Amino acid sequence: MNARFLETQKNLFQLFAEKKYQEALHLVQQAEDDFPSRIEKTYFWKACVYARLREFNKAVDCLNAGLEEGIWWNPHTLKNDPDFKEILNMEEFQRILDLCIERVEENNKSTIPKLQSYGNLNAEVGIFSIHWRGSSVEDYASYWLDEEMLKEYYFAFPQSSQVHSYNAYCWDNSEVATHELSQWMKDLKKKNPKRTWIVAGASQGGKIAIERSLLGLDYGSDFIAAIPAISEVDSFRQIIRSHNVSGLKGVIITGDQDYFFDKTKELSELLNESGVSCRLIVRKGLGHFFPEDFTRLVKESVVFIKK
Structure with a gap:
């Protein structure tokens, strides 16, 4: 993780703390261009921003887009992230959770230290x-x-x-x-x-x-x-x-x-x-x-x- 990415992450967290979600969205969109190898982060961040902006379908679409590209997240993290509390009971979000559970189990079988x-x-x-x-x-x-x-x-x-x-x-x-x-x-x-x-x-x-x-x-x-x-x-x-x-x-x-x-x-x-x-x-x-x-x-x- 290079210094520029760390600085972007720090700035994003600060914008979240200040509830400046539109500014956070612009920062994430820029990060997508600047760090194409870190889509597991940028898809997740964008989903969090959209959920905070109450654009719930867009939040779910971001997570689905990540899944389609082979990205996945810890299901416990998704379920307990306060950003997602408003979409927790959506049927599509539950499907995302199920897919992430499957991928955790699959990857645990082949990962070595x-x-x-x-x-x-x-x-x-x-x-x-x-x-x-x-x-x-x-x-x-x-x-x-x-x-x-x-x-x-x-x-x-x-x-x-x-x-x-x-x-x-x-x-x-x-x-x-x-x-x-x-x-x-x-x-x-x-x-x-x-x-x-x-x-x-x-x-x-x-x-x-x-x-x-x-x-x-x-x-x-x-x-x-x-x-x-x-x-x-x-x-x-x-x-x-x-x-x-x-x-x-x-x-x-x-x-x-x-x-x-x-x-x-x-x-x-x-x-x-x-x-x-x-x-x-x-x-x-x-x-x-x-x-x-x-x-x-x-x-x-x-x-x-x-x-």
């Missing part, structure tokens, strides 16, 4: 970064990488075998996720036993990164978690009771408008009380998204962990 690496092969520090729910390595990695990062660190980005939607993946089955992630880390450690690894992730991947660090699944690796999807803290309390977590270090990067913020803050306090040196970085006004200076914060996080 993969690992993509970038950066300095001789770097002392490796960052094993677990993607968020509903993403691919190609999209997700772009948030973590810039010229300096590629020179300074070695990155490994695992991509789940679990299908979320078209060219997007998730870690919903924890048993499968644990097996895949552990095997990759074992192989990485074997290839370069001297490299120091930090386990990292965002949203769903951020939550998993913290869990793996506390459980010791990645050979004592410390963690960096961006906007982790922390919906409850009790499971972390149970891990802490049964594992020696003292001496671990970690950084959590989040925003005070993130809907997981309160639980994330509670978890940070629990970790520090339990012997984990956890730094909480909070960006004012930030929701469930990466901050603009994210790569700089990652660099600061590595320095904190290595001290």
Whole structure:
């Protein structure tokens, strides 16, 4: 995902937040021309805009047009997206949901996990970064990488075998996720036993990164978690009771408008009380998204962990 696409996505979300739907429609129409390879996004965005404009038939037509071109979306996402609440009971929308369910099942039979690496092969520090729910390595990695990062660190980005939607993946089955992630880390450690690894992730991947660090699944690796999807803290309390977590270090990067913020803050306090040196970085006004200076914060996080 290139910088221009990220900027377009950010601007679109801002227009939605401000309820400027006509402007959002113009932006999506421009995005269709500028990014023809991202029709899974632009069809979905246009459907959302039309639904907000109460042009419900056009919204459904957009989703159908995507399906005809081989695109599909996670049925849970479609069903629970607030933009589509007015068309949820339309017969044609229900047909779209059924087709998306079929495509999820079909793709889950043939998808295999993969690992993509970038950066300095001789770097002392490796960052094993677990993607968020509903993403691919190609999209997700772009948030973590810039010229300096590629020179300074070695990155490994695992991509789940679990299908979320078209060219997007998730870690919903924890048993499968644990097996895949552990095997990759074992192989990485074997290839370069001297490299120091930090386990990292965002949203769903951020939550998993913290869990793996506390459980010791990645050979004592410390963690960096961006906007982790922390919906409850009790499971972390149970891990802490049964594992020696003292001496671990970690950084959590989040925003005070993130809907997981309160639980994330509670978890940070629990970790520090339990012997984990956890730094909480909070960006004012930030929701469930990466901050603009994210790569700089990652660099600061590595320095904190290595001290």
